[in-house]
Structures are given as C-alpha cells and as structure tokens.
Amino acid sequence: MSLHESTTITIQEPKSETRAKVGTKNVKFLGASGGGGGGGGLKRGLAIFDFILRLAALAAALGATIAMGTSDQTLNFFTQFFQFRARFDDLPAFSFFVAANAVASGYLVLSLPFSIVSIVRPQIGGVRLLLIILDTVVVALVSAGAGAAAAIVYLAHQGNTKINWVAICQQFGSFCERVSGAVVASFIAVFLFILLVVISAVCLRRN
Known part of the structure; x- marks a missing residue:
C-alpha cells in the first residue's frame, strides 16, 4: 500500500x-x-503635437494668403486719373503664391479630423500613412509658391540694373511690407509642414 x-x-x-x-x-x-502601453502613450503624445502643429500651420498659411491677397497700393500724381497701382495679381508669381497657400489652408482644415483620429486611435497606421503622403505633396506646393514669391520680393526691394528692373519698394512701401510679411509667413508654414512629415514618419516607424 x-x-x-x-x-x-x-x-x-x-x-x-x-x-x-x-x-x-x-x-x-x-x-x-x-x-506596449508606453509606445502607445508616445504615439498619442506625438499625435497631439501633430494636431497643434496643424493649427499653427493653418494660421501661418491662412495669414499668408490673406496678406498677399489683400496687398494693394495706389500712388496718386497730380490728379486721380493719373495713378500708379500695385496689386498682387499684377504678377503671376504672387497669384500662384495665393493659390498655393489657399490650397494648403483648405487641406489643413480637412486634415484636422484625421489628426484627431490619430489621437484617439494611435495604433491605426493607415491614417498616418495618408497624412504623410498628402503633407509631402503640400510641402512641395507651398515651397514652390513661397520660393517664386520670394524672388519677386527680392527684385522689388533691390531691383536689377542689368535687365532695367527698377526697385519699386521706395514708392510702394506699404505694398512691399505686406507681400514680404506674407512670404515670411508662408516659409513658416513650410517649416511646420516639414515637422509634420517627420512626426508621421516617426509614428509609422514605431508601428
């Protein structure tokens, strides 16, 4: 037993x-x-920062659009029938600048809901992939508009004697100040867009 x-x-x-x-x-x-909760917390933090940057980029791009689109100055000589006038649409580069920043502003408004989805569900990689693709396209568009406008602003301030381009900012001071501020705001938007692309790349890498 x-x-x-x-x-x-x-x-x-x-x-x-x-x-x-x-x-x-x-x-x-x-x-x-x-x-894994730590990684999710980091991605949620990056998503919140992404949302804040989009709001800042929207303010910069929209400000650049409004400043350039409302730039207009008229010089009166002798009578009101003999005038010199400077408007943004007198130059194709400025018109392209307004269009590019307006498109960027509209895109940023539409992208805000997707950014909110990334905050609520940071593990979803499809939304982040869509944002990084569209952000890259808008970076190229706004950079082209800002670069073209910056070249015209430089000529307006400095002129070019070789091609008889006269500097007009001595006469159209208010106009030049307005378009110069618009170009600076647009380059700020470009920098913020680059940060958005970097954030999206980091989030996709962690997925």
Whole structure:
C-alpha cells in the first residue's frame, strides 16, 4: 500500500511543475503585452503635437494668403486719373503664391479630423500613412509658391540694373511690407509642414 502511495506522489510532482511553468509563461506574456502601453502613450503624445502643429500651420498659411491677397497700393500724381497701382495679381508669381497657400489652408482644415483620429486611435497606421503622403505633396506646393514669391520680393526691394528692373519698394512701401510679411509667413508654414512629415514618419516607424 505504501508503495502505491509513493508511486502516486511521483506522478503528481511533474503535474505541479508543469502547471508552475505554464503559470510562469502566462505571467511573462502578460508582462510583455503590458509593456506596449508606453509606445502607445508616445504615439498619442506625438499625435497631439501633430494636431497643434496643424493649427499653427493653418494660421501661418491662412495669414499668408490673406496678406498677399489683400496687398494693394495706389500712388496718386497730380490728379486721380493719373495713378500708379500695385496689386498682387499684377504678377503671376504672387497669384500662384495665393493659390498655393489657399490650397494648403483648405487641406489643413480637412486634415484636422484625421489628426484627431490619430489621437484617439494611435495604433491605426493607415491614417498616418495618408497624412504623410498628402503633407509631402503640400510641402512641395507651398515651397514652390513661397520660393517664386520670394524672388519677386527680392527684385522689388533691390531691383536689377542689368535687365532695367527698377526697385519699386521706395514708392510702394506699404505694398512691399505686406507681400514680404506674407512670404515670411508662408516659409513658416513650410517649416511646420516639414515637422509634420517627420512626426508621421516617426509614428509609422514605431508601428
């Protein structure tokens, strides 16, 4: 009878060890899954920063659009029928600048809901991939508009004697100040867009 009992004890010991090993594996698995919360918190923080940057870029792009689109100055000589006038649409580069920044402003408004989705569900990579593609396209568009306008603003301030381009900012001071501020605001928007692309790239890498 005692021999039978010892045999029973020998069978139970491996079972207890097996259960202990299974329990240890379960604990390790739960610990590994719980550690992923830190990555989710980082991505949510980046998504919040992304939303703030989009609001700042919207303010810069919209400000550049309004400042350039309302730039207009008229110089009166002798009578009101003999005038010199400077408007943004007199130069195609300025018209393209207004169009590019207006498109960027509209895109930023439409992208805000997607940015909010990234805050609520940071693990969704499809939304972030869409944003990085569109952000890159808008960076190229706004950079082209800002660069073209900056070249015209430089000529308006400095002129070019080789091609008889006369500097007009001495006469149209208010006009030049307005368009110069618009160009600066547009380059700020470009810088913010670049930061948005970097943030999206970091989030996609962590996925």
